[in-house]
Amino acid sequence: MNRPSAMTLRISSNFDSGAIEVLSIASPGDIRLKLRADQGVGGDGAFRQWFHFRLHGAAGQDVRMVFENAAAAAYPDGWPGYRCVASYDRRHWFRIGTTRYEDGRLIVEHRPERNSIYYAYFEPYSHERHLDLLGRVELSPFASVSNLGATVEGRDLDLVTVGRPAPGKRPVWIIARQHPGESMAEWFIEGLLERLLDAADPVARRIREKAVLYIVPNMNPDGAIRGNLRTNAAGVNLNRAWREPSVEHSPEVLLVRRAMEASGVGLFLDIHGDEALPYVFFSTAEEVPGFSDEQRARQARFVEAFAAASPDFQTEHGYAVGRFQDELLTLASKWVAHRFGCVSLTLEMPFKDNANLPDGIAGWNGERSMRLGAAMLAPILQHLAG
Numbered sequence: 001m002n003r004p005s006a007m008t009l010r011i012s013s014n015f016d017s018g019a020i021e022v023l024s025i026a027s028p029g030d031i032r033l034k035l036r037a038d039q040g041v042g043g044d045g046a047f048r049q050w051f052h053f054r055l056h057g058a059a060g061q062d063v064r065m066v067f068e069n070a071a072a073a074a075y076p077d078g079w080p081g082y083r084c085v086a087s088y089d090r091r092h093w094f095r096i097g098t099t100r101y102e103d104g105r106l107i108v109e110h111r112p113e114r115n116s117i118y119y120a121y122f123e124p125y126s127h128e129r130h131l132d133l134l135g136r137v138e139l140s141p142f143a144s145v146s147n148l149g150a151t152v153e154g155r156d157l158d159l160v161t162v163g164r165p166a167p168g169k170r171p172v173w174i175i176a177r178q179h180p181g182e183s184m185a186e187w188f189i190e191g192l193l194e195r196l197l198d199a200a201d202p203v204a205r206r207i208r209e210k211a212v213l214y215i216v217p218n219m220n221p222d223g224a225i226r227g228n229l230r231t232n233a234a235g236v237n238l239n240r241a242w243r244e245p246s247v248e249h250s251p252e253v254l255l256v257r258r259a260m261e262a263s264g265v266g267l268f269l270d271i272h273g274d275e276a277l278p279y280v281f282f283s284t285a286e287e288v289p290g291f292s293d294e295q296r297a298r299q300a301r302f303v304e305a306f307a308a309a310s311p312d313f314q315t316e317h318g319y320a321v322g323r324f325q326d327e328l329l330t331l332a333s334k335w336v337a338h339r340f341g342c343v344s345l346t347l348e349m350p351f352k353d354n355a356n357l358p359d360g361i362a363g364w365n366g367e368r369s370m371r372l373g374a375a376m377l378a379p380i381l382q383h384l385a386g
């Protein structure tokens with residue numbers, strides 16, 4: 001009879017959002033890994049950065065893991081200053097201080113206290129948690145869940161609607177996780193929804209009176225489950241598909257665009273994470289053709305109100321003008337700004353930490369993303385009052 005030894009050294013990733021390639025695992029001190037490319041039919045495999053795996057059998061030993069192809073990641077600038085996250089129980093995630101980027105390789109050294117430990121690029125947001133969130137929303141008296149249609153792999157693309165449509169109410173759209181590896185985006189949505197559905201919160205009450213909010217907590221569940229960084233199951237970067245979405249390759253965008261055309265859009269937020277910059281910032285819309293003075297003034301007021309609501313947000317660091325060039329109108333927030341003439345912003349949160357308000361143990365994490373989501377209610381209300 002074969003009994004598994006407690007000391008079997010093994011790495012596994014065959015679970016929700018798992019992703020890694022094992023080159024060799026000679027001993028705890030000599031583990032060689034590769035970042036796995038995004039999976040998807042027709043995908044070119046050009047994107048790799050997300051990892052999430054479980055290490056077994058190394059309790060009390062000095063583990064040294066080398067990610068040999070870190071320089072070939074989608075954003076190699078994401079590695080300097082980055083620290084890997086780890087968890088024993090999949091609830092509490094902490095940063096590994098001895099993460100370093102050297103000669104194009106990411107090296108993580110750690111002595112796990114237990115035989116089973118998970119390592120990841122960022123605190124994951126599981127598909128089960130996603131479904132639980134939708135379940136809680138469905139039971140709220142202020143919200144409902146509806147199905148927009150199916151993803152490439154036939155998963156549900158779900159829409160949360162907060163507030164009942166009525167004459168004079170403004171349509172607000174918020175989407176998250178077009179890039180599935182940016183799990184902080186769905187943590188943000190959970191925090192925003194928790195406050196928005198709070199019966200006693202006066203800001204939430206006023207927002208529900210004045211607006212109908214259409215929220216897509218996860219634009220890309222296929223990519224999230226596969227452990228992709230950027231793409232859906234057809235290998236498409238959804239945030240470059242807004243000008244010409246297709247039934248076959250980007251139904252997720254097509255379905256949301258169709259629902260937006262039906263409801264109209266008076267304010268749009270698209271929630272993301274950035275690999276390199278250790279700050280929370282907006283990518284704004286002034287480069288969009290036809291951007292009006294009114295859009296500019298209202299955008300400035302929105303940004304100012306968010307800065308007042310959360311010290312985690314700042315306006316000093318962000319993307320350089322001209323970053324997106326010809327791709328500009330293929331991006332969700334730029335396409336919406338152009339199509340609907342409203343305030344339309346991409347929010348970026350860090351994978352590393354907020355350098356203005358660092359947390360040595362957690363870095364930027366799910367909890368902080370939730371608080372930021374709750375803080376977003378202040379600028380939304382200000383926008384609706386204006």
Ligand code: ZN
Nearest residue numbers: 179182272273
């Ligand atoms: Zn993104």
